[in-house]
Amino acid sequence: MASMVPKVELGSQGLVVSAQGLGCMGMSGIYGLPKPEPDMIKLIHDAIDSGVTFLDTSDVYGPHTNEILVGKALKGVREKVQIATKFGIQWMDEKREARxxxxxxxxxxxxxxxRLDIDCIDLYYIHRIDIRVPIEVTMGELKKLVEEGKVKYVGLSEASAATIRRAHAVHPITAVQNEWSLWSRDLEDEIVPTCRELGIGIVPYSPIGRGFLAAGSSLAENLVEGDFRKSMPRFQNVDHNKTVFEQVNEMATRKGCTAAQLALAWVHHQGTDVVPIPGTTKLENLKQNIGALSVKLTPEELAELESFASSESVKGERHAYMNSTWINSETPPLSSWRGNLEVV
Incomplete structure (x- = not known):
């Protein structure tokens, strides 16, 4: 596949990435069983050949197996790609814990x-905020890792505006990764303006609504056992929420594109500082996602799309763990830190 995805600067610290990334999470389970490793390595190579060079993973995907997979795919192409990975979510006694x-x-x-078999991580995110530890303490260690050459740029995921400001004061934040799609817009009031004020890039995850905006109720009704989406409130309210997909799909038919492309194009139209990372395990979907970059929307079409997925028309929270998203990411003041997790 010929290179067709342009490069953009993400944030204001110098990181250049492809205008659309590739979320690798689903390759290693989460949405059902892990996919065959050779197939996923080929898919990653196809993405890179198409100009999608911004690869997103995390130590918790698998756990660990996704980073190992991405590491294998990097052999011989490391200099062409920008690797983003994350830390901060641990599974302890079958419970999620932020560290x-x-x-x-x-x-x-x-x-x-x-696991990635590399010398330096291009973009290292705090995956979830540990609300027991002042953000300045976590950022202080990340700053050391940057100074040691182990990390180039630092990011945050699911952090509130106040947490972003405090983190950025310790060491410049390059990107904030949050869920953002037609039906997940809770970051627009405070987080997006804060990022723009501070020159921080925005990386939307699940820009196609975890696949719902691509396939609607047919996706939700055919989720396999072990698929994380089964636990998500929105996927438990399919009868109500299918209308959102149906309206998007009808408009996509008028536009001559797919529903997934239309939903993804909406995210791309939110600004030049926005680099979504749709995930896929299929070559056809990868090609479709790249095609979304060519879908142009007028202000009227953007408004029409937004009317389909207003907060009133969508039933259920966007995440199964809303308590660990940005709405609950305020950390104690630095003065409270005593050098261990028992903050006083």
């Missing part, structure tokens, strides 16, 4: 470097 203490930050980084 942001310095020892954990460092050990997580060393682990990711080893």
């Amino acid at each position: 942001g203490d310095p020892e954990y930050v460092r050990s997580a980084c060393e682990g990711s470097l080893k």
